[in-house]
Amino acid sequence: MTNKTKDHASMPVNLEIVSPERLLLAQPVEMVVIPASEGDMGVLEGHAPAIVMLRGGIIALYENDRVTDQMYVAGGFAEITPERCTVLANEVLAPTDLSREEGERRLAAAEEALAQVEASDVAAEEMALERVQSARALVEAVDTLLTGGGR
Numbered sequence: 001m002t003n004k005t006k007d008h009a010s011m012p013v014n015l016e017i018v019s020p021e022r023l024l025l026a027q028p029v030e031m032v033v034i035p036a037s038e039g040d041m042g043v044l045e046g047h048a049p050a051i052v053m054l055r056g057g058i059i060a061l062y063e064n065d066r067v068t069d070q071m072y073v074a075g076g077f078a079e080i081t082p083e084r085c086t087v088l089a090n091e092v093l094a095p096t097d098l099s100r101e102e103g104e105r106r107l108a109a110a111e112e113a114l115a116q117v118e119a120s121d122v123a124a125e126e127m128a129l130e131r132v133q134s135a136r137a138l139v140e141a142v143d144t145l146l147t148g149g150g151r
Helices: 100-116 122-147
Strands: 013-018 023-029 031-036 039-044 050-063 066-080 084-089
Touching: 013 031, 023 050, 031 066, 031 084, 039 066, 050 084, 050 122, 066 122, 100 122
Parallel strands: 013 084
Antiparallel strands: 013 023, 031 039, 031 050, 050 066, 066 084
């Protein structure tokens, strides 16, 4: 990410969030924070080009140094250019669509599936671990977005 002075902070990055079904969001934002596989990643205008894998987690949109919107993504990819951030998400849930019961159900199913994986099947184990992480992130997102436990 490039360093920006306060004078340049008003330059927007064009954010697009796309699910397998449709374009969910297309708008300029001051900054977006995405749940990259290596950790949360802030994207401002002028960011170095990158393609990153996303883990389950929260996308936060910023305007005037404040979070203006948040949503849960279940993983996917993000393509970043100096002017744009395109999120290709497996699943996107708005805070109103989040449910602790659903998160706990997904987590139990993912943990059960992980327990059934043959130890020698590394690819299946990796996929099962990603499902567990995504389900855990969903439960955490419920806490953060619905109870104000986060940002």
